[in-house]
Amino acid sequence: MAQNREEMPLDVLFVGGGPANLAGAVHLMNLAKEKGLELEVGVIEKGDIIGAHSLSGAILDPIALKELVPDYMEKGCPIEETECRDEFYFFTKNSQYSVPFTPKYMHNKGCHIVSLSKFTRWLGELAENAGVNIFPGFAGTEVLYDSDTTGVLGVATGDKGVDKEGKQKSNFEPGIELTAKVTVFGEGPKGSLIRDIGEKMGIFSGKMPQVFETAIKEVIELPESSPFLSGDTTVIHSFGYPFGLHTKGGGFLYRMKDSMVALGLVVGLDYEDSGLEPYHAFLDYKKHPVIEEVIMGGKVLQQGAKTLSAGGYYTMPKLAVNGALFVGDSASMLNIQRLKGIHTAMKSGMLAAESIISAFEKDDYTVTTLSEYETKVEQSFIMKELKAARNFTQALSKHGVSQFVHVGAQFITGGRGIFDKMPIEEDSSTLEKMTPAQVKMLETPSAREFDGELYIDKLTGVYRSGTQHEEDQPCHLIVHDLNICAGECYDHYRNPCTRFCPGQVYEIEDSGGTRRLKLNPSNCLHCKTCEIKDPFKNITWTCPEGGGGPNFSIT
Amino acid sequence: MDIVVLVKQVPDTEALIQIAGDGVSIKTDNIKWVMNPYDEFAVEEALQIRDANEGTVTILTMGTDKAVETIRTALAMGADQGVLINDPAAEGSDGLAVAKILAAALKDIPYDLIIAGQRGVDDDGYQVGAAVAEYMGIPQASLVIKEEISDGKIKCDCSIEGGTVVTEAPLPVLFTTQRGLNEPRYASLPGIMKAKKKPLDQKTLADIGIDPSTVGLANRKVKIKALNPPPERKAVKMIEGETPEELAAALIKVLHEEAKVV
Numbered sequence: 001m002a003q004n005r006e007e008m009p010l011d012v013l014f015v016g017g018g019p020a021n022l023a024g025a026v027h028l029m030n031l032a033k034e035k036g037l038e039l040e041v042g043v044i045e046k047g048d049i050i051g052a053h054s055l056s057g058a059i060l061d062p063i064a065l066k067e068l069v070p071d072y073m074e075k076g077c078p079i080e081e082t083e084c085r086d087e088f089y090f091f092t093k094n095s096q097y098s099v100p101f102t103p104k105y106m107h108n109k110g111c112h113i114v115s116l117s118k119f120t121r122w123l124g125e126l127a128e129n130a131g132v133n134i135f136p137g138f139a140g141t142e143v144l145y146d147s148d149t150t151g152v153l154g155v156a157t158g159d160k161g162v163d164k165e166g167k168q169k170s171n172f173e174p175g176i177e178l179t180a181k182v183t184v185f186g187e188g189p190k191g192s193l194i195r196d197i198g199e200k201m202g203i204f205s206g207k208m209p210q211v212f213e214t215a216i217k218e219v220i221e222l223p224e225s226s227p228f229l230s231g232d233t234t235v236i237h238s239f240g241y242p243f244g245l246h247t248k249g250g251g252f253l254y255r256m257k258d259s260m261v262a263l264g265l266v267v268g269l270d271y272e273d274s275g276l277e278p279y280h281a282f283l284d285y286k287k288h289p290v291i292e293e294v295i296m297g298g299k300v301l302q303q304g305a306k307t308l309s310a311g312g313y314y315t316m317p318k319l320a321v322n323g324a325l326f327v328g329d330s331a332s333m334l335n336i337q338r339l340k341g342i343h344t345a346m347k348s349g350m351l352a353a354e355s356i357i358s359a360f361e362k363d364d365y366t367v368t369t370l371s372e373y374e375t376k377v378e379q380s381f382i383m384k385e386l387k388a389a390r391n392f393t394q395a396l397s398k399h400g401v402s403q404f405v406h407v408g409a410q411f412i413t414g415g416r417g418i419f420d421k422m423p424i425e426e427d428s429s430t431l432e433k434m435t436p437a438q439v440k441m442l443e444t445p446s447a448r449e450f451d452g453e454l455y456i457d458k459l460t461g462v463y464r465s466g467t468q469h470e471e472d473q474p475c476h477l478i479v480h481d482l483n484i485c486a487g488e489c490y491d492h493y494r495n496p497c498t499r500f501c502p503g504q505v506y507e508i509e510d511s512g513g514t515r516r517l518k519l520n521p522s523n524c525l526h527c528k529t530c531e532i533k534d535p536f537k538n539i540t541w542t543c544p545e546g547g548g549g550p551n552f553s554i555t
Numbered sequence: 556m557d558i559v560v561l562v563k564q565v566p567d568t569e570a571l572i573q574i575a576g577d578g579v580s581i582k583t584d585n586i587k588w589v590m591n592p593y594d595e596f597a598v599e600e601a602l603q604i605r606d607a608n609e610g611t612v613t614i615l616t617m618g619t620d621k622a623v624e625t626i627r628t629a630l631a632m633g634a635d636q637g638v639l640i641n642d643p644a645a646e647g648s649d650g651l652a653v654a655k656i657l658a659a660a661l662k663d664i665p666y667d668l669i670i671a672g673q674r675g676v677d678d679d680g681y682q683v684g685a686a687v688a689e690y691m692g693i694p695q696a697s698l699v700i701k702e703e704i705s706d707g708k709i710k711c712d713c714s715i716e717g718g719t720v721v722t723e724a725p726l727p728v729l730f731t732t733q734r735g736l737n738e739p740r741y742a743s744l745p746g747i748m749k750a751k752k753k754p755l756d757q758k759t760l761a762d763i764g765i766d767p768s769t770v771g772l773a774n775r776k777v778k779i780k781a782l783n784p785p786p787e788r789k790a791v792k793m794i795e796g797e798t799p800e801e802l803a804a805a806l807i808k809v810l811h812e813e814a815k816v817v
């Protein structure tokens with residue numbers, strides 16, 4: 001531990017204010033109260049308020065919520081639509097085919113449509129009322145280990161008030177060492193602290209590589225007269241266009257309250273086409289006749305992007321170590337087959353809470369007691385769902401029609417499919433080198449029209465995400481070798497970071513033949529696609545000064 | 556030195572602001588509320604003065620239940636206590652009525668100095684600070700970028716167009732802040748924990764002797780007729796060029812041909 005930082009001891013620390021940890025914190029307080037335990041519990045969240053960095057679909061399976069807050073409706077849980085009535089399509093460029101047989105896992109009976117940002121804000125209030133210390137605006141930037149790195153002691157928060165050069169400003173505020181008997185990591189997909197724990201304690205070793213998908217999402221306000229607002233359908237899912245059968249991905253459109261809809265496009269980050277620009281694919285998706293008909297006349301209120309962890313079962317890390325537990329998307333618990341991770345995240349947080357109570361009862365915070373959590377996860381619906389979906393992402397990575405054969409076989413066999421334990425390739429290694437024809441296409445982009453209302457360019461999108469960072473701070477995106485950018489990466493891939501980043505953080509400046517990577521870290525939407533997809537693994541994402549980043553409120 | 560800071564909770568200007576159906580207010584459901592940025596300067600300056608001279612810093616706010624968060628933020632920065640005037644009858648008051656309410660509350664709080672933000676970034680009224688000083692009958696200095704206290708007097712550098720005016724007045728004084736006064740500190744984690752235990756008094760209009768029928772929305776002297784959103788921000792255009800001369804020439808060209816302003 002660094003010597004000059006103050007220590008603040010807690011009993012339990014939750015890192016990340018997403019549904020996993022907030023459900024965990026509420027459940028922990030409820031259980032502690034029942035048992036007469038007095039616990040000092042804290043949640044740190046890098047967003048400026050709870051919900052500011054929450055972006056999801058989202059169709060909520062209320063299974064865990066019902067257990068946590070049985071009277072959630074009466075308690076004012078913010079629900080956009082109580083019922084999901086689905087349509088499921090295969091899109092071609094100008095047409096669509098209704099999928100006649102919707103697999104069971106795509107049914108959303110009994111589920112609700114929510115805005116995750118509103119939902120986590122509500123969970124945060126419940127937690128605060130239950131006595132949890134909520135600390136928004138604080139990023140965990142360093143894991144504190146015991147001397148031989150066999151256990152986690154807590155997390156240090158980042159310094160604030162440091163300038164671009166790394167010098168202290170007049171309002172410098174040093175980070176704090178938050179120590180706890182148990183630290184719960186719920187950083188969502190691609191957590192920056194769990195990465196370090198992976199390296200130091202090997203929790204991911206022996207597992208298949210973590211893989212991800214990235215989504216761009218908008219909340220659009222429709223004219224009140226829009227027929228979709230009064231129609232029967234509340235949910236439209238699609239696959240196919242704007243992707244072919246080579247790239248996995250799909251679109252979603254959900255009806256919300258107050259004449260709004262949530263619209264998003266998800267792309268598997270194992271895509272191969274170096275020229276692919278997810279933001280452009282999203283714009284194309286918005287122009288598909290089915291979608292355009294719904295959103296016509298609308299206005300984009302908010303835009304954002306986020307990744308989701310897609311690997312599931314075979315990529316799950318070890319869930320407990322001495323002094324720490326891993327929950328939600330950080331532990332690969334999203335069910336990619338259902339495109340749902342909120343319910344599994346919440347349940348995992350709650351199971352973590354139960355094991356933490358056991359640890360306090362036994363006064364033993366080592367993996368001996370904490371691994372009870374692993375057993376509980378194994379016995380819960382989380383594992384049942386993840387096992388059934390264990391080969392799903394792999395099947396969709398297959399090209400052409402063979403993906404349907406695999407998906408179909410898995411459906412019939414309860415997840416086993418044609419081969420079980422289908423291998424997973426790391427997202428950073430799937431890009432194919434650009435052909436001269438592709439380069440040519442990149443150099444002659446098709447013109448796109450933006451009206452500033454319904455169709456907006458990337459930078460307007462960043463503006464609509466409310467993203468704000470302290471400008472005078474060290475760059476939070478670490479590019480390890482700039483020579484790669486100007487050389488090899490340009491030559492083979494034409495710098496895909498300039499395309500896959502939905503916030504236009506990366507630009508290549510070309511002055512008289514010398515190329516240089518230019519970074520606009522203030523635009524960063526915290527989606528972390530860059531760290532995942534860069535073909536040279538040349539980018540590391542770290543937390544910027546706490547409070548910085550998007551200001552989502554309805555996503 | 557006892558200092559009172561007048562603080563207001565306002566919507567974050569970067570948050571999604573939408574005009575409500577009535578056309579004269581904004582939708583408040585999904586708004587992020589923050590401390591008025593000019594009040595952050597006020598809190599910071601108060602803390603620095605207190606730390607150099609001893610004494611206390613009291614945060615005085617008029618607002619709803621939510622405003623407790625903003626007072627807690629100020630307490631977490633280091634203020635000693637908070638007073639919230641929280642009464643549904645006060646909601647929608649105009650600048651003058653807010654000042655009247657704050658002035659009434661100040662009768663029960665000892666002070667040598669009052670600091671306020673120059674304006675709330677929500678209504679941009681610029682009135683409350685000045686009107687409170689008038690109600691209290693004390694000297695005021697506005698748009699202060701530097702102050703110095705000695706021998707019971709305060710010297711203020713007040714910013715004016717293109718320069719500063721240096722004023723001096725005997726305490727007690729009210730001054731309002733301008734950007735540049737200081738760099739507000741962050742609320743620290745231990746500060747946030749301590750803030751939970753600091754005193755925070757809530758009072759109604761009756762508690763401070765204000766007749767509800769003289770304030771609030773219905774009794775505004777100035778009524779809001781309409782709210783209009785600002786024009787959309789356009790994309791930035793980067794001027795290309797190698798040398799300063801080239802850049803200047805390119806800029807002139809754009810200003811002349813595209814923006815048509817020169």
Ligand SMILES: Cc1cc2nc3c(=O)[nH]c(=O)nc-3n(C[C@H](O)[C@H](O)[C@H](O)COP(=O)(O)OP(=O)(O)OC[C@H]3O[C@@H](n4cnc5c(N)ncnc54)[C@H](O)[C@@H]3O)c2cc1C
Nearest residue numbers: 016018019020046056057059140188215328329340341342
């Ligand atoms: C576009 C999209 C659509 C989706 N649709 C659905 C759906 O319809 N239904 C469904 O159930 N699921 C859906 N999901 C998945 C679901 O959103 C996630 O599974 C869920 O949010 C995971 O919860 P979590 O708590 O594990 O992580 P997150 O929700 O990601 O929360 C993690 C939090 O931790 C914070 N954090 C991270 N690192 C740090 C740090 N070092 N210090 C401090 N704070 C930190 C982050 O800012 C964030 O607020 C979707 C996801 C996306 C992106």
